[in-house]
Amino acid sequence: MSAPVPPDGRHVLDRCRALVRPALREAVGRTHPWVGEMAAYSFGWCEVGGAPADACGGKGVRQALAVLGAEAAGAKGSVAVPGAVAVELVHAFSLLHDDIMDGDATRRRRPTVWKAYGTGPAVLAGDALFALAVETLAEAPAGPRAVRLLSQALQDLVRGQADDLLFATRPWRGAERVRPREYRRMAEHKTGALLGCAAALGALLGGAPATTVSALDRAGRHLGIAFQVVDDLLGIWGDPAVTGKPVHGDLRERKKTYPVLAALDSPAAGHLCALLESAADPDAAAGLIEELGGRSxxxxxxxxQVRAADAALSEVPLRAGAVAELRSLLDFLVRRDL
Structure with a gap:
């Protein structure tokens, strides 16, 4: 008998998006029409002015984790839909505000919302999505506990974003430079907290015990660190045709990413510091980062981090089929064109 074919991460994402999409569209439709248009634009559903579009609106990782969290707990994925909608709305809200804070003019090969509509309107749209997320979750079964989980994740997200902004003000060398361990903590908060919350919300709405909810939260947080580090690697060495970013784009923007910080731990990092401080030659900096072990x-x-996520999934009894899909998703997200 042949071995079963393992699930495909891309197909898992497609299945979960199809389950959640109607409720997500319905939720966005409850907002003010202008705000709803900006939200729809951010999801890739329309152009500026409201004309229908079929642009990339993101992978839908968080909504997939919510659905799989419920299924892993033995429930139907549909019970997690309010949680999936809530985390997707919060993620969209955070991206709208992040793009303003970072001054990013494009996202997914289109103008960002603040560039397309203006800074004030983009802030308003983000605020509306946040309020809509809380309302959606509060109306779900186990609403108070679910909202508490989301609010804790949001506190961590804010901590992570604050640390990330402050990292930009710190020097490249000396006692005040950013260390890899600080970066891991920032990434867990900024990226991992909402991923962990998504999986935990699914389990909670699926009636799982607290130990299962906690284990899925930890797995998502580890995934978040892995996801962010892979983004950092792609930001320096990724194929622009795939990433949509220019070659060595993160180095040109002088971002303190994990490979850079790891390379700066080398005793021979003096020349790299000089290159980074001057921002004179990103191509040479990328080669030196690789030579100093930053890429590896x-x-x-x-x-x-993927092994740690996998270990968290093994700590509690979960439905085997859903765990296989969770693991396929971990593998798909971390192996992105590396």
Whole structure:
């Protein structure tokens, strides 16, 4: 008898998006029409002015984790839909505000909402999505506990974003430079908290015990660190045709990413510091980062975090089929064109 074919991560994302999409569209439709248009634009559903579009609106990782969290707990994925909608709305809200804070003019090969509609309207749209997320979750079964989980994740998200902004003000060398361990903590908060919350919400809405909810939250947080480190690797060495970013784009923007920080731990990092401080030659900086072990350290860190996520999934009894899909999703997200 042949071995069963493992689930495909891309298909898992497609299945979960199809389950959640109608409720997500219905929720956005409850907002003010202008705000709803900006939200729809951010999801890739329309152009500026409201004309229908079929642009990339993101992978839908968080909504997939919510659905799989419920299924792993033995419930139907549909019970997690309010949680999936809530985390997707919060993620969209955070991206709208992040793009303003970072001054990013494009996202997914289109103008960002603040560039397309203006800064004030984009802030308003983000606020509306946040309020809509809380309302959606509060109306779900186990609403008070679910809202508490979401609010805790949002506190961590804010901590992570604050640390990320402050990292930009710190020097490249000396006692005040950013260390890889600080970066891991920032990534867990900024990216991992909402991923963990998504999986935990699914389990909670699926009636899972607290130990299961906690284990899925930890798995998502580890995934978040891995996901962020892989993004960092792609930001330096990724194929622009795939990533939509220019070659060595993160170095040109002088971002303190994990491979850079790991390379700066090398005793021979003096020349790299000078290159980073001057921002004169990103191509040379990328080569030196790789020579000093930054690229290999990033790959090793991503793999460590995936193993930690996998270990968290093994700590509690979960439905085997859903766990297989969770693991396929971990693998798909971390192996992105590396």
């Amino acid at each position: 350290a990033g790959l090793a860190e991503a793999r460590r």
